[in-house]
Amino acid sequence: xxxxxxxxxxxxxxxxxxPEQLYLAPEASQMISGSLNxxxxxxxxxxxxxxxxxxxxIRFGEKGESGALLVYLEGTANVEEIxxxxxKSLQKSKKPVRSLEDMKQALSVTDAQKIKQFADVFKxxxxxxxxxxxxxxxxxxxxxxxxxxxxxxEDTPTEPVIRGAKEGFVESLHVNISLIRRRIRTPKLxxxxxxxxxxxxxxxxxxxxxxxxxxxLIQEILDRVNRVSIDGxxxxxxxxxxxxxxxxxxxxxxxxxERPDTICAAMLEGxxxxxxxxxxxxxxxxxxxxxxxxxxxxxxxxxxxxTLLRILRTIFILIALLAPAFYIAVITFHQELIPTTLIMxxxxxxxxxxxxxxVEAVGMEITFEGLREAGVRLPRQIGPAISIVGALVxxxxxIQASLVSPAMVIVVxxxxxxxxxxxxxxxxxxxxILRFPIMIIASMFGLLGVVLSVICIVIHLTSLxxxxxxxxxxxxxxxxxxxLDSVVRAPLWVQKQNPQGxxxxxxxxxxGRGQKT
Amino acid sequence: xxHFMHLIASITVLIILSGCLPTSVxxxxxxxxxxxxxxxxxxxxIGTVTMPNYVQSSNPGSSGAGLPTTASMIRxxxxxxYDGKSLVDRFQENGQRALRAGKLRVMLFNKGLAKHGLRKQxxxxxxxxxxxREMNLAIVDGxxxxxxxxxxxxxxxxxxxxIQDMIEQNNKQNYPESTLESxxxxxxxxxxxxxxxxxxxxxxxxxxxxxxxxxxxxxxMELPSxxxxxxxxxxxxxxxxxxxxxxxxxxxxxLKNVHTKVSYKVKNGNxxxxxxxxxxxxxxQIIQAxxxxxxxxxxxxxxKKIEKHMAAxxxxxxxxxxxxxxxxxxLGQHVRSHTRHFDGKSWYDRYPNAHFxxxxxxxxxxxxxxx
Numbered sequence: 001x002x003x004x005x006x007x008x009x010x011x012x013x014x015x016x017x018x019p020e021q022l023y024l025a026p027e028a029s030q031m032i033s034g035s036l037n038x039x040x041x042x043x044x045x046x047x048x049x050x051x052x053x054x055x056x057x058i059r060f061g062e063k064g065e066s067g068a069l070l071v072y073l074e075g076t077a078n079v080e081e082i083x084x085x086x087x088k089s090l091q092k093s094k095k096p097v098r099s100l101e102d103m104k105q106a107l108s109v110t111d112a113q114k115i116k117q118f119a120d121v122f123k124x125x126x127x128x129x130x131x132x133x134x135x136x137x138x139x140x141x142x143x144x145x146x147x148x149x150x151x152x153x154e155d156t157p158t159e160p161v162i163r164g165a166k167e168g169f170v171e172s173l174h175v176n177i178s179l180i181r182r183r184i185r186t187p188k189l190x191x192x193x194x195x196x197x198x199x200x201x202x203x204x205x206x207x208x209x210x211x212x213x214x215x216x217l218i219q220e221i222l223d224r225v226n227r228v229s230i231d232g233x234x235x236x237x238x239x240x241x242x243x244x245x246x247x248x249x250x251x252x253x254x255x256x257x258e259r260p261d262t263i264c265a266a267m268l269e270g271x272x273x274x275x276x277x278x279x280x281x282x283x284x285x286x287x288x289x290x291x292x293x294x295x296x297x298x299x300x301x302x303x304x305x306x307t308l309l310r311i312l313r314t315i316f317i318l319i320a321l322l323a324p325a326f327y328i329a330v331i332t333f334h335q336e337l338i339p340t341t342l343i344m345x346x347x348x349x350x351x352x353x354x355x356x357x358x359v360e361a362v363g364m365e366i367t368f369e370g371l372r373e374a375g376v377r378l379p380r381q382i383g384p385a386i387s388i389v390g391a392l393v394x395x396x397x398x399i400q401a402s403l404v405s406p407a408m409v410i411v412v413x414x415x416x417x418x419x420x421x422x423x424x425x426x427x428x429x430x431x432x433i434l435r436f437p438i439m440i441i442a443s444m445f446g447l448l449g450v451v452l453s454v455i456c457i458v459i460h461l462t463s464l465x466x467x468x469x470x471x472x473x474x475x476x477x478x479x480x481x482x483x484l485d486s487v488v489r490a491p492l493w494v495q496k497q498n499p500q501g502x503x504x505x506x507x508x509x510x511x512g513r514g515q516k517t
Numbered sequence: 518x519x520h521f522m523h524l525i526a527s528i529t530v531l532i533i534l535s536g537c538l539p540t541s542v543x544x545x546x547x548x549x550x551x552x553x554x555x556x557x558x559x560x561x562x563i564g565t566v567t568m569p570n571y572v573q574s575s576n577p578g579s580s581g582a583g584l585p586t587t588a589s590m591i592r593x594x595x596x597x598x599y600d601g602k603s604l605v606d607r608f609q610e611n612g613q614r615a616l617r618a619g620k621l622r623v624m625l626f627n628k629g630l631a632k633h634g635l636r637k638q639x640x641x642x643x644x645x646x647x648x649x650r651e652m653n654l655a656i657v658d659g660x661x662x663x664x665x666x667x668x669x670x671x672x673x674x675x676x677x678x679x680i681q682d683m684i685e686q687n688n689k690q691n692y693p694e695s696t697l698e699s700x701x702x703x704x705x706x707x708x709x710x711x712x713x714x715x716x717x718x719x720x721x722x723x724x725x726x727x728x729x730x731x732x733x734x735x736x737x738m739e740l741p742s743x744x745x746x747x748x749x750x751x752x753x754x755x756x757x758x759x760x761x762x763x764x765x766x767x768x769x770x771x772l773k774n775v776h777t778k779v780s781y782k783v784k785n786g787n788x789x790x791x792x793x794x795x796x797x798x799x800x801x802q803i804i805q806a807x808x809x810x811x812x813x814x815x816x817x818x819x820x821k822k823i824e825k826h827m828a829a830x831x832x833x834x835x836x837x838x839x840x841x842x843x844x845x846x847x848l849g850q851h852v853r854s855h856t857r858h859f860d861g862k863s864w865y866d867r868y869p870n871a872h873f874x875x876x877x878x879x880x881x882x883x884x885x886x887x888x
């Protein structure tokens with residue numbers, strides 16, 4: 001543990017400036033003055049070299065005696081609505097505009113707030129809201145006329161399903177929240193907002209179901225997120241890494257998804273979701289190991305089908321983790337485990353291969369991981385090229401060159417298929433990484449090493465916690481009701497005896513963690 | 518930080534230490550598939566081990582590279598040693614590569630060794646963690662060495678596999694199972710004796726010629742092939758056996774049993790001459806019959822005849838076993854399980870006097886497609 005402590009201390013030393021000082025211009029402490037010119041000067045100073053900040057002076061009134069200053073960010077403010085509802089309304093206004101109250105009346109804008117400090121001006125302009133100054137009034141109006149560029153709601157390419165909703169989250173927080181509001185239509189769905197990121201000031205929304213979710217869990221999440229000190233947040237992963245219980249574990253203790261239905265189901269189970277502005281990835285916490293082996297589709301197709309699919313996935317996770325290690329162990333130490341007919345052909349093929357099994361296996365697995373990574377980074381136009389090259393590297397050509405044995409190619413291929421069967425990328429990559437040390441250990445200690453590695457992994461998994469919930473639940477500790485929805489998927493009418501679900505309102509869960517740390 | 522260093526250090530130690538662990542990479546070992554032991558008297562034996570000898574497959578993928586092909590590996594090793602010596606150890610120094618017994622398929626003993634006693638060989642295999650329990654044992658009529666090293670067989674398949682295939686297919690039909698495991702069970706178990714099939718080389722092929730019966734570890738007699746059906750019928754329930762019945766001179770009927778069941782009852786288990794009642798029910802199919810010997814009216818008659826004949830054969834067989842004082846049918850076990858406070862000590866004296874009664878109930882369920 002001392003390593004972690006050391007790193008924590010080291011991290012803590014880095015900086016202690018208030019966020020406000022960081023992202024606001026030095027002029028922020030000033031109050032808005034009554035003089036439009038003075039305000040304009042301050043704005044000019046603050047927004048020096050900000051070409052996209054538009055400042056427009058509007059003259060209105062019968063003789064043009066009243067003046068107003070409109071400041072907004074080009075591209076984030078809704079220009080059509082500003083034209084229609086601000087400028088036109090002011091110019092058409094019959095009554096004289098002497099105060100902000102008069103102005104509010106004159107404008108046909110719902111969301112208009114009064115502010116007095118330049119700090120608020122800078123914040124809101126950055127948020128995309130236009131700010132209107134009125135000559136002779138020492139305060140300003142914020143207008144809620146924003147329009148951020150956003151992608152339309154589309155299918156999620158990362159978590160595709162055959163059955164079930166095809167909608168996925170987008171980069172806009174508001175759209176994302178609306179997607180879950182559409183699915184859970186009750187005021188009990190709570191949305192708490194906060195800001196993370198010293199410079200980025202990323203909007204974060206914590207959503208949960210009131211009455212189902214544990215209050216202490218919410219408080220714990222808020223505390224942890226507020227403790228995070230970071231310059232900018234571009235994806236939930238940047239926060240996930242910092243708020244999960246065991247930060248040095250390879251296993252993800254917070255689930256990520258792009259699917260609104262997954263989030264809704266999780267919230268009804270008493271979990272909380274953390275949305276971030278600017279990313280479609282939403283965090284779900286707490287989570288368990290088995291949640292990573294489940295696809296939302298499991299609940300949409302019949303329980304027999306989904307149970308079989310889940311068992312299949314479980315088998316393939318074991319294959320993804322152990323197949324190459326098992327092959328190495330058997331080839332190197334335990335030839336009596338191979339059926340004789342097979343052993344003959346394996347020997348014949350191995351005879352030509354100059355490397356020990358472990359070199360062959362690690363080499364092939366690294367090659368495959370390389371191919372996979374290259375495939376992800378590759379521009380779409382040259383995608384087919386990698387598959388041709390890949391087929392050469394892991395295929396007949398490699399066998400003919402006596403670099404690898406055919407059995408090894410089969411093992412690598414089945415491992416590859418197996419690793420893609422894990423529905424969640426975070427777990428899949430953890431399994432893929434763990435495969436390598438197990439392979440090395442298998443080459444040294446045979447099946448004994450494989451068994452010991454599995455024991456170590458299981459010990460680690462059972463010791464992990466996700467926001468106080470044991471990670472290997474419902475098997476360690478065993479919970480009968482929850483285990484009906486783990487490796488198997490019992491019919492929904494059997495499961496729904498307890499509407500609280502797997503993680504509902506169990507007071508001991510988060511309290512347990514609180515006492516420990 | 519200190520812990521981190523400890524972790525690194527322990528992993529390094531782990532890796533360095535692992536250099537000591539011996540490997541047996543499959544293409545760097547010679548896998549022994551069959552062992553044969555011939556007794557030459559004076560506690561000396563000729564041991565023979567065979568390794569699979571196969572020719573390079575014509576797979577284009579495995580050609581080239583200039584490495585030796587497996588076809589150039591040695592095929593067998595043979596030499597004298599003392600009875601009970603592990604042949605893997607004996608020939609280790611003669612091996613082209615390290616010898617491993619993990620895939621041993623068959624162990625053969627010649628009749629001489631069987632008569633001398635298999636005690637030491639069985640103990641060796643029972644002790645060996647590498648030897649598979651399901652390997653087949655057999656007695657060779659003739660020389661094991663000749664049988665294992667001959668090159669004039671019709672088949673190119675490694676001899677060990679040939680022998681094992683033959684024994685295993687017979688075990689599914691007329692012969693009772695004869696693996697190391699079943700042998701050990703009968704050898705170490707109380708009130709029972711083991712048995713093994715007898716094979717021999719006949720020209721360019723192998724044949725199974727009967728069942729060798731043992732008294733403890735020593736060969737006593739051989740049951741000829743045509744009596745093995747009766748033996749197996751009394752030994753266990755089985756199917757797929759074929760029995761050839763000569764119901765009159767030169768007139769045969771062949772039965773293929775669809776299912777055979779045997780049940781034992783014992784009376785007066787602790788008396789000097791216990792009564793053992795065996796009831797065998799056979800569901801059979803006629804697969805071959807002397808022309809016109811069987812039809813609907815003749816059926817029951819033939820059934821009766823078969824029943825009578827089989828019962829007589831069974832009683833004759835058991836009588837012979839009693840005379841030889843051996844119990845491969847494990848009748849002692851049946852008596853023990855049917856007798857309260859079974860007197861095991863005097864069983865061996867009482868066994869020859871036991872009365873064996875056998876009733877057979879044959880049902881011909883089919884006589885072929887022609888009638």
